[in-house]
Amino acid sequence: MRRRTFLKTLPAGAVLAAASAASAAPQTPQATAAEARAARTYPYAGIGPGDRIMGAPFAGRSTVWGTQGAAATAHPAATLIGIDTLRRGGSAIDAAIAINAALGFLEPTANGIGGDAFCLMWDPAQRKVVGFNGSGNSPAGLSLATARSKAGPDGFLPRYGAVTVNVPGTVDAWWSAHQRYGKLPWKDVLLPVAEMCERGIPMPQLIAWYLERNMAGFDRSAAIIEDNDNRKRVYAPGGRTPRSGEVFANPDLGRTYRMIAEGGRDAFYDGPIADQIEGYFRRIGGWMTRADLKAHATEWVEPIMTTYRGVEVYSLGPNTQGLSTNQILNICEQFDLKAMGFQSAASIHHQAEAKRLAFEDRARWFADPRFARTPVEYLNSKAYAAERARLIRPDRVMERAMPGDAPTQGDTTYFSVADSDGMMVSWIQSNYRGMGSGLVPDGADGQTLGFMFQDRGELFALTDGHPNVYAPGKRPFHTIIPGFACKDGQPWMAYGVMGGGMQPQGQAQIVINMVDYGLDPQEAGDAPRWQHEGSTEPTGHPAEGQGVLHLETGVPADTRAALQAMGWTLGEPNGGFGGYQNVVRQVNDRGPWTYGAATEMRKDGIALAY
Template sequence: MRRRTFLSSLPAGALMAASAGAASARPVQTAPEAPFAGVTMGDRITGAPFAGRSTVWGANGAAATAHPTATLVGIETLKRGGSAVDAAIAINAALGFLEPTANGIGGDAFCMLWDPAQKKVVGFNGSGGSPRGLSLETARSKATERGVLPSVGAVTVNVPGTVDAWWSAHQRYGKLPWAEVLIPVAELCEQGVPMPQTIAWYLERNMASFDRGAARIEENDNRKVVYAPGGRTPRVGEVFANPHLGRTLRLIAAGGRDAFYQGELAEQMERYFRRIGGWLTRGDLSAHQTEWVDPIRTDYRGVEVYGLGPNTQGLSTNQILNVCEQFDLKGMGFQSAASIHHQAEAKRLAFEDRAKWFADDRFSETPVEWLNSKAYAAERARLIRPDRIMERAFPGDAPTQGDTTYFSVADKDGMMVSWIQSNYRGMGSGLVPDDGERPLGFMFQDRGELFALTDGHANIYASGKRPFHTIIPGFACKDGEPWMAFGVMGGGMQPQGQAQIIINMVDYGLDPQEAGDSPRWQHEGSSEPTGEAAEGAGVLHLENGVPQAAREGLVQRGWTLGPTNGGFGGYQNVVMQQNPGGRWTYGAATEMRKDGIALAY
């Protein structure tokens, strides 16, 4: 007999007596401080036991983003006849509203995509330069007590490159009319969408952080109007709208990129900075252009891995993989101490080169070919010892080197887009422009924080210069055919995460969803492109799923292990599978660390 049926057949008095007797017989229990401690995932009938869900498959298109509504926006754009680039623009515009903690039109964008007509990977650099009216002397006067630029305020604001990146990509690859890509997103901003769990958590903490640092922010009211209407940030499940951004997107839909960089919006942004004491001008905005670039490439055990060169850190992914290729990671074992040790040491070596060399190549020359070479990787790999960590990592003597949203989308014609966009640390600078009366609905990036202020440094601040950039899209091919458009968001975690995805799939045979759900490591404490030196050997953070035996082996090798810190990134991936005797199909994956979903049809 089922319990519910049995209890319902007892007299009420018997139930009360039984309840009272049971209560008196049991000691009073209090809820544990960590009610879910020791509880892990349920069992899956197939696939890796740590995977949260299956890879989704479709034949005509796919999208994977950090918000369910953004994924739907992308799929709907594809179904209306849009290209993968149309869908990417719509997704990015939507995420600026849906996930303001990670991106928006006040920031920069980078992309790599498979062009099926040219049968090659192409890319663009959509990052903006510093204001031409802001001198190095003035920038230094705003430095913190650590001698670096602050993370908020007008001194961190560079020209936002995202809208021009949309326009440039649409001019080359768009199928739908420009306005038809953006107007549905503007309507979404005006209607509002329920707030998901992770974004609600980040939004509340970002706004609290701005409040604590308000003295460094020249204007604090507009951000509260947009992101904390009614005096607080939206809670989980509450409908959040941003009609201010909707109005701005309608102006961009009607006037194209010029509305933002030369027209009404540019004038409003200039007036805003003039009023608060900032430096960005309409002239800075008007001079900006997206740069189409050839990605750099390396081969990892037969897989062609692509990245964007400096001023991004894309080369770091290649360098980590080039060093790891010198070792038998598969033989070491999945999630073993030996495997994680060699990967993390490769990261430490790569990041010292990153700190020394990576900068705007219009102002300094990075020896990309040498740093990306197999010969250099072999030389660096010899520095790694299997039984203990390097006491200190140094950059190579090469000859004359935050928060983000990432998404993948692919269309029926075989175009695959790997797109990443960010305001940098948290939501950005804290500054939300207005038209004199109403906010424009977006926050300016704080990417300028990443400039160095040290004489002679490749990444030293200069007027009109692009700072070192952390955001990097990922792309990989097999046998000259596209394989996957993928990325892992999150500041310095990005090349570490990208390398782990490739290693998980190539060395350990995981599928796209399993590769993302696998526990990750993150090393912190390397030298930085801001001029800050390494903190000894740094700290190696491990997610809870890393086996205890691996933890013990890493401690024995001398690693200082840090707690799981929530900084392990957010992953999206769309793969193309070549099927024998049939048409290729798409597999799409996202992960449990974000609010998003992956869909294919």
């Protein structure tokens, strides 16, 4: 999702209270009055992490290792169900489907079957990286003129409501992947998750925080949401969201999963669930129909690849922003980041400028390739990267970043999983902005289906001639991207970083941390991150001057001061630095190859291997 926009919708100070206070202890040469006040009221100001006897001091834990399988997700119960699926004889794809279904219940603030899914994976039989695009079309009956009539006062599509809903691609992505790579029977993958939904699970700290704030955001925007009752029934039973440690259950979603387990993908796209979805949108005045759902199909695609100092980095092309990761790395490869030093001003400066350049191309070119041509090969080339790198000044911020002259921007969940056959899966799934559109479908029986529809359609542009302009039956620009990397043609890591426009920035930082600075998978994710905001967006939102460079509190004070001297506008930590998971395959000098799994402190999850 475009996190800066979502976070601005939260109660004033809710996001920055802890982060601002933590940075209020002398992190910068001049503390503001607001920082000083925060330091007086926040009891943990100035306190850093404890000491580790081994490894990088900023790492929260060690990489976990195993020989038979591994999983890293944003919720402990999802990781456990993935490991259990592997131990029952399932493939990494079986485990991925079970994990994704579980996270739709466990982490509804980030994903669910009302959204889309994308995947990159190592296919050990073909010995290559393969991928799919599981994003859905806009409704055939929603015209550009009608979409424009729903635009907000700013001239852009609203953040919530039926006009933002596209066909959800996730269930078909599960089905399509299972048909190719599943080992367990379809029912055996989904029924344990249905039972979990019905039984309930205690709510973890971070998800409880996001759920409360998502619901408050919907309440503030209730006037533009056609139905506000169903979401409250599912996610705020009894008038409030569950608190940390309280058991949360979603039996409605469990019933929907049982229908999918019994009827396969057709239950959702051409059966009883499709009928309920069509009836719901007819009732609230929306546009989704059974015909829209029936026409949907997952697209298996050829990934795009670049190299970064000899490492093969794979991404998915448009309508995703995967190419942006490649472009950032291609530009950074033109500079000796290792010599500049880890977390130095010079290193962060060059990385952030590479992001600014890549994101201008993202805004100019990225769209559904069935409707607009993106010059992927040219934008992904080393020659183009060298040309763009020459625009970066070593001592000053560029006044303005522009797209290149090439020839003719949620909340998200990401996870990694691998099995004993060598299959490694990098999977990402999202409802876009927070929980999605605010719309939870119901049926003739008065019960809900237990999930929320995505609001991915908000990312369409409304400007004539823009590659990403809205059209019926078109897929919008997508922020969610899985990551995958190989070494010498062999799988190395299935990795990803969540969070809208943070994703390519975060992916590039992970690769740079491991390749240039020698960090292990856990250290690479726990290292302090930067995030630049304010670039031009594929929706047509213009650049906000030079933008704002947000730095996590662990970035050294002298680095901050030097970046300010270069002309960067620095922002406080804003909670938008993503969430990272990684499973790596390590070739060992002695014995067989092993899997290492890593997660991080920014999420509630765990990584396990066995």
